[in-house]
Amino acid sequence: MVFVVFVLAWGLASYFQFRDGVTAANNRLDRKVRQVLDPEHGSSSDILLLGTDHAQLAGRESARRTDSITLVRVDSSRHRLAYLSIPRDLAVEIPGYGTSKINTAMQLGGPGLAIRTVKSLTGLPVNHVVIVDFSQFEDLIDKLGGIDIDVPEKIISKFDCPYPTEARCASWEGWRFAKGKQHMDGHRALIYSRVRKNKLNPADTDFSRAEHNQQVLQAVASKLTSFGTLLKMPFIGDDLLAPVSTDISTHGFISLGWTKFRSSSGNTLHCRLGGTAIGGEIESVEENRNVIAMVTGDSAPQPPVPGSGAFGPGCVQGNRTLGVR
Numbered sequence: 001m002v003f004v005v006f007v008l009a010w011g012l013a014s015y016f017q018f019r020d021g022v023t024a025a026n027n028r029l030d031r032k033v034r035q036v037l038d039p040e041h042g043s044s045s046d047i048l049l050l051g052t053d054h055a056q057l058a059g060r061e062s063a064r065r066t067d068s069i070t071l072v073r074v075d076s077s078r079h080r081l082a083y084l085s086i087p088r089d090l091a092v093e094i095p096g097y098g099t100s101k102i103n104t105a106m107q108l109g110g111p112g113l114a115i116r117t118v119k120s121l122t123g124l125p126v127n128h129v130v131i132v133d134f135s136q137f138e139d140l141i142d143k144l145g146g147i148d149i150d151v152p153e154k155i156i157s158k159f160d161c162p163y164p165t166e167a168r169c170a171s172w173e174g175w176r177f178a179k180g181k182q183h184m185d186g187h188r189a190l191i192y193s194r195v196r197k198n199k200l201n202p203a204d205t206d207f208s209r210a211e212h213n214q215q216v217l218q219a220v221a222s223k224l225t226s227f228g229t230l231l232k233m234p235f236i237g238d239d240l241l242a243p244v245s246t247d248i249s250t251h252g253f254i255s256l257g258w259t260k261f262r263s264s265s266g267n268t269l270h271c272r273l274g275g276t277a278i279g280g281e282i283e284s285v286e287e288n289r290n291v292i293a294m295v296t297g298d299s300a301p302q303p304p305v306p307g308s309g310a311f312g313p314g315c316v317q318g319n320r321t322l323g324v325r
Contacts, residue, residue, distance in 0.1 A: 010234060017237025019250045024238070028245035029131070033111045037247060038125035043077035045127040047248070047256075048118055050111060051213050052133055066106045067134070068213040071118060071126070073295055076255060079262040082269040082295045083218075084122070085210045087311065090273060091281045092121050101281060121273075122292055128248050134193055136243035137216070138186035143236045144229060147189055147219035150181045152211075156199040160191060174199065189216050203310050210272070221260050271295050274304070274313035287313045 038046075051068035066088060073082040088103035095116050097108055105117040115126050141147055155177040161169035175191055184192060193216040196209035223229055224240060248256070271291050275282045287308075293299035294315045304312030 014230065014233030014237055015250075017234055018240065018253075019237075021238040021241040022248070022250045022253060025241040025244045025246050026249070029129070029247055030110070030112075033115070033129060034247050036112045036115050036126075037129065038119075038127050040127045044073060044075045046124050047072045047074065047128045047130060048115055048126045049217065050106065050114055050129065050131045051217075052106075052131065066103045066114065068210050069102060069114075069118070070210070070214060070217075071122065071124065071295075073124075074256060074259055075297075076259045078267070079259055080267045080269075080297075081260065081263050082271060082297075083214055084291070084295050085214060085270075085272040086118065086121070087210065087272070087274065087282050089280065089282050090121075090275065091283055092117060095120060124292065124296070128252070129246060130248065131245040132217070133243045134190060134213070134216075137193070137220070138190045140240065140243055141184075141186035141189050141220065143232075143239060144220070144223045146183050146185045147216070147223050148181055148183055149189065149192060149215055149219055151177050151179055151192075153198070154179045154200055155192075155195060157195045157197055158199070159195055159197060189219075192216065214270070221257075224257065269295065269301055269315055269317055271301070271315035272313060274308070274311040277311055282311055285313065291315060 049068070049070040049072060050066045051070070052066055069086040069088060071084040071086065073080075073084070075081075086102060088101065090102045091099055092102045094100050094102075094105050094108065094113065096113075097105075100108075102117060102121070105114040109116075111129055111131055115129055118124075119126050156174045158169070158172065158174040160175075161172055163169050163172060175195065177192060177195075193212045194209065195212055196204065198204040198208070229236075271294055273284070273288045273291055275285045275288070277283075287305070290299060290302070291313045294301045301315035301317050303316050304314035308314075
């Protein structure tokens with residue numbers, strides 16, 4: 001009886017702490033953004049993840065551009081997740097502004113215009129939005145006890161030199177990540193999420209950084225649904241969503257966590273839109289329509305066509321990555 005009472009009390013304390021965090025995250029989202037979201041129908045929902053990093057925008061905070069754009073389709077009835085990565089340099093039609101890189105939509109009209117742009121590009125509804133500030137992820141990951149990342153290739157990158165002088169940065173060899181699964185604290189995970197250039201693989205591009213962002217987000221999501229985090233919930237529940245602004249309710253997060261917990265690697269799809277690099281932009285190609293059909297389940301997943309280069313669109317199933325390796 002004492003044990004049952006203790007478990008119930010612990011569960012209630014966890015729920016109320018987490019609910020406070022969700023309420024704060026809901027309050028950070030502009031009410032006008034909710035007006036452009038689509039109502040849910042059936043067991044599927046589409047969630048737009050907009051990743052920003054104010055730490056990288058020092059001196060141009062007003063730019064508000066998105067560093068990563070991912071549309072997540074959640075099919076709770078089949079416990080299926082599909083991640084669609086959209087390159088930030090993809091040239092698209094921004095409603096009311098003409099053609100430009102998709103990451104400028106946030107700058108021109110905030111999250112509301114970013115949502116309308118993604119809906120126009122993909123033809124899919126956007127039922128929910130999650131705006132993630134990666135600069136605040138370091139503290140969250142540390143409170144979770146770190147995360148496990150399976151690094152697909154050996155990386156040496158001189159991005160974000162930790163030294164104050166140019167001379168020391170010039171002689172610095174760079175951040176190093178070994179290939180394979182490894183445990184990362186918040187600072188190292190944040191650095192990994194930012195890396196887009198690898199001295200050991202010139203083929204790495206902004207797609208590589210988008211993949212790193214997705215790996216960190218998914219690792220955090222897995223840690224959030226773990227038993228260890230549940231034990232800590234009464235103490236950290238209200239801090240878990242500190243880097244997030246969203247419209248998703250407490251019940252919605254619990255449902256999403258359950259789907260994430262139930263989904264297997266074979267029931268998870270990783271997709272990306274792509275195209276042809278022209279100057280500093282990526283020009284969309286016809287194959288992107290096929291990728292949308294793969295995300296919705298109307299077509300079997302197919303990897304990027306051989307020879308399509310670093311920006312080839314396609315999908316892979318399970319824990320594999322889409323990068324050019």
